[in-house]
Amino acid sequence: MNSLKRQLFAGALALTFVAAACGSDDDSSEEIGDTSVPTEKVSSVSGTLIGAGASSQAAGMQGWQAGFQAANPATTVEYDPIGSGGGRETFLSGGSDFAGSDAALKDDEFEQSKDRCAGDQGAINLPHYISPIAIPYNLPSIEPSTLNLTPELVAGIFANKITKWTDPAIAEINPDIEFPDLAINPVHRSDDSGTTENFTDYMAQTAPDIWTYGPIEPWDVDGPGGGEGAPQTSGVVAAIAAGEGSIGYADASQIGELPAAAVGVAGEFVEFSPEAAGRIVDASERTGGRSEYDFAIEVNRNPDTVDSYPIALVSYHIVCLEYEDQETADLVKAFMTYVGSEQGQADGAAAAGSAPISAEVRAEILESIDQISVAG
C-alpha cells in the first residue's frame, strides 16, 4: 500500500542526494585550498547515511548535515522529514539507517527493532533535539507587561473553561495588568503534531483535573473542541497575530515578534529560554525496561527547580546498537557523536533555534553512542 509514499520518498531522496552531493563537492574544494585543517579532523568515515522521520527536526537536521559534512567531506547525510510515525516505520523496515521521532519507540516497535538491527539488542532512543514550546499571545493593550500563567490557567484556557481575558482567575495571577474585555481565542494545530502532543502532555501532567483529555496528537478528534485550528507552526503564529485576544502554542523559535507567556514552575514564573528548556532532560527520568543504553525519557513537566522550562518537545534519534556492516555502523556512530557533541548541539540550535542539552546529559548520551558497533 505504501508504494505511493515510497515513491515520493525515493524521489525526495534522489533530490536530497543531488543537493547534498553538490554541497559536499563545495566543501571538499574549499578544504583542498585550506591546508591548515588539522589532519586528525579529517575522519575516515565515508558513505551515505540515510535518515527519515520527524519534520520537527528538519531545520536542525540541516544544520547538522552541513556541520557533519564539512568535517567529513566523504559523507552524505540524507534526511527525509516524512513525520515521526513514518520515520519509525521506515527505519524498522530497513529503509533508513536511523529515524528521527518525536516519540520514543513503542514496546512492540522495540521488539521489531530486534529483527531489524543486527545482534539482539535492538534499537535505542537518543534525545538529541529539544525544541522549547512557547505560549505566544496577542494582547497589545497589556504591553509591556508579561502575561503570567499557572498550569491551571493554561489548561483552563485551552480546555475552553476560561473564555474571557477578564476572568477573575487570570486577574488573580496577574494583579498588575488591566485586561481588555475580549474573548479568548485559543489557537491549536489542526494537523498532527508532536508540538500538540508535548503541549497537551504538559497540561495533562500539571493540571490533570482541568485538562482531562490526556496527551493527544490530533487536537480535533480527542481534544475539547472549540478554539481555532491552524495548519503548521507558521499557520498558528499567523492566526494568533491576526486576531487580538488570541493565544496559542508554537515552536519558540518561530513566534517572531509575539510576546510569550511566562509559565508557573515551582511557585514562580519562568519565561522560556533555550538553556531552561534544555534542562528538562536533566529533570526527567529514563523510562527504563530496555537496553541500559536506551535514553527514552518520561518528560517531567513538574520540575522542582525554577531554572527549568517545562514545555518542550523532546525529539529522538533512533539507532541500532549493532549494524550489519562496518560502514553504516561507523557512519551512524560518527554522526550521532557529532550531533550529541557541544558543537553539534550548537549547530542545531543555530539552524533551528532548538535548546542545547546540558553537558551532563551529553556525557551520558555519548556513553550510549560509544556502544554502537558492527555485529559479530
Added chain:
Amino acid sequence: MTTTENPPSKAAEADSSLAQPVSRLADRVFGGLSFGAATLILVALAAVAIFLITEGLPTFTADEGEFDRSFLAYVGPLVFGTAYAAAIGLLLATPVAVAVALYISHYAPRRLAKTLGYFVDLLAAIPSVIYGIWGIAVLAPILSDSLYPWLEDNAAFLPFFGPTASTSGRTMMTAGIVLAVMVLPIITAISREVFLQTPRLHEEASLALGATRWEMIRQAVLPFGRSGVISGAMLGLGRALGETMAVAIILAPANGYFWNVITNQNSNTIASNIALSFPESSGLEVNRLIATGLVLFAITFGVNATARKISSAGFSGAD
C-alpha cells in the same frame, strides 16, 4: 469474415462509398492521432479511477481498531464542508456572474464589453494559491473587522451568523467568498456565450411588442439562456468542490458539522484536508486520505454528469 460480406445491400455499399470517397495517408494519420488523443483522455481518467480505488480500498478492509473512527465519521464532515463551501461560493457567484454576462452581452458598448470580457477571463488565469494568500492577508482581516462582528450583533437569529465571530477571519464565509471570485469567470464566460446566442427574432419580437430592454431580457434572453447558466454554474461547482490551496490556506478547520459561517469552527473540505494531512500521514492513513479523494471524485463526476444532462436537455428544448 467472408460470410459477412454477402448480406450488405446495395444501399449500404453506396453509403460507405459516399462516406469514404478517398482515403489518403494524411487522413489516416490524422484520424489515428486524434483517435489516440481521445483515447488518452479515457485512459488517464481510468488510471486515476483505478488508482483511487486500489489505493483507497485498504481503508475499508482494515481492521476495526486501525482507525480512531469509522470512515463514515471521518469523511462525513469533510463532504459536508466541501459541499457547504462550494454552495456558498456558487450562491454568491451565480447572480453576479449572470449580471456581468448580461451587461457584457446586452448593455455595454461593444468596446467596453470586449475589455470587460477580457478581464473576466483574466480572473480565471490567476493561480488558486494567489487567491488563498489574498484571502488570508487582505480579505480575512477586513471581514473580521467589519462584517463578522456586525453579523454577530445583528443577524445572530439566523443559524449561520451566531457567536463567536472569528478574530482572524479564517472562516467558511471567507473561504466561500474567495471561491465565489474563483468560479465567477467560468459562469460568466458560459452565460455570456449563451446570452449572445439568443435568436435575434425573439429579442426583436419582444421589443416590437413594446417591451423595455429589461422585459425583453426576461422574456427572451433568460429563458433561452437558463440551461447555459445552469451548466456554467455546475462547471463552477466542479471547480469549487475540488479547490484545494485557497481553502487550505484560509479555513480554520475543526472536526464536525458546523452551519455557522463566521466562527473559527469550520468543517474542512476533502481536497484541503488531503493537502494538509498528507505530509504527516503514514501507512493506512494515506489510504484513508486517498479514499476521501475517491469520494470527491465520485461527487465531481456526479455534478458534471448532471450538468451535461441539464445543458443537453435545455438546448434541445430551446430550439
